Amino acid sequence: MATAPGEDPVASAWARVAIVAEVELAEVVADLLWQAGAAGVEEQDVDGGTRLIGGFEQRTDAAGACVTAERMGLVAEVLEVDDDGLDAWRAWAAPERAGRFWVTPPWVDAPSTGPGEEVLWIDPGRTFGSGSHPTTRLVLALLDELVAPGASVLDVGCGSGVLAVGAARCGAGSVVATDIDPGAPAATVANAERNGVAGSITATDRPLADLAADGRTYDVVLGNLLAPVIVELGAALVACTAPDGVLVVSGLLEDRWEATMPALAPLVPVAVVADDGWVAVRLTRGGGR
Missing domain, CATH: 3.40.50.150 (Vaccinia Virus protein VP39)
Structure with missing residues (x-):
């Protein structure tokens, strides 16, 4: 994705944040991701809980979501993406x-x-x-x-x-x-x-x-x-x-x-x-x- 003049391409590259939590915390984690600026949130069932993945246009927003998650005692992982994340959902x-x-x-x-x-x-x-x-x-x-x-x-x-x-x-x-x-x-x-x-x-x-x-x-x-x-x-x-x-x-x-x-x-x-x-x-x- 092209960046605006003067924009840091690293800061603006798309990233995904994955957080695994207990099922009863899924709504709270989804809210965390939306409020951090996620363009979309995907929920996946995993053994012992739920994995929520938020797609972020700004890596700084993704980093902020990770910090918030860690303050809540959750483990967050940043996943790189090969495209801008906005069109991949269309196939499904x-x-x-x-x-x-x-x-x-x-x-x-x-x-x-x-x-x-x-x-x-x-x-x-x-x-x-x-x-x-x-x-x-x-x-x-x-x-x-x-x-x-x-x-x-x-x-x-x-x-x-x-x-x-x-x-x-x-x-x-x-x-x-x-x-x-x-x-x-x-x-x-x-x-x-x-x-x-x-x-x-x-x-x-x-x-x-x-x-x-x-x-x-x-x-x-x-x-x-x-x-x-x-x-x-x-x-x-x-x-x-x-x-x-x-x-x-x-x-x-x-x-x-x-x-x-x-x-x-x-x-x-x-x-x-x-x-x-x-x-x-x-x-x-x-x-x-």
């Missing part, structure tokens, strides 16, 4: 079910769909968001009941735009998709066009604080993030949620999600759904829908 990509949708990469055959099911074509390109992670599937499955025809939606941390596109396919009148990753807007627009909803989606890399300062509120706000980011952006997420709107946050571990809720006050949780150790939490003002 397959459709993923999430609510009414089958999230499907455009280079594989569409799955057979039953009544009320449909295919959502998503190519993450070089951004986070293939639709395979439980946090994404959880939020996507909720959209059908939350997005009324013509609703306004804000997707924070949109990545490839899978949630933004899903919301538009559910009938949203307008969707704003934002992510600080500079590659996210282009990936989101491409997926919106691929699914025939480009006219409903505006993709941007403007920070959430800037959008909140505009004063616009949305019927549905989606934040598929991680706990520290939700805490950091809590006030802006609340500010962007309409008085009678709903906020959905995900990227939270099932046994620790409640610790994040004070950052989203005065919104209160009204429903929690879980999948594979992760949760998505729906919040409103006054305990409505």
Whole structure:
């Protein structure tokens, strides 16, 4: 992979971090890798536990993950990679079910769909968001009941735009998709066009604080993030949620999600759904829908 002028090629080379832990610690280790900046996390069953492998674009981030793991009493190993790690997963990509949708990469055959099911074509390109992670599937499955025809939606941390596109396919009148990753807007627009909803989606890399300062509120706000980011952006997420709107946050571990809720006050949780150790939490003002 080419490096930018002045960039240290050693610091920017891709690396993988492997951590073996007891099965009950798998969720904690996965969270550690995601928070350290992993572009993806793979989980493998091994004798006596679980092996989790995180792929990092920056070797400095990989080193940071190792330090954190060692502080937790875990043994971490850095594995070299022969490519940039972003495209190797494509050979094993397959459709993923999430609510009414089958999230499907455009280079594989569409799955057979039953009544009320449909295919959502998503190519993450070089951004986070293939639709395979439980946090994404959880939020996507909720959209059908939350997005009324013509609703306004804000997707924070949109990545490839899978949630933004899903919301538009559910009938949203307008969707704003934002992510600080500079590659996210282009990936989101491409997926919106691929699914025939480009006219409903505006993709941007403007920070959430800037959008909140505009004063616009949305019927549905989606934040598929991680706990520290939700805490950091809590006030802006609340500010962007309409008085009678709903906020959905995900990227939270099932046994620790409640610790994040004070950052989203005065919104209160009204429903929690879980999948594979992760949760998505729906919040409103006054305990409505």
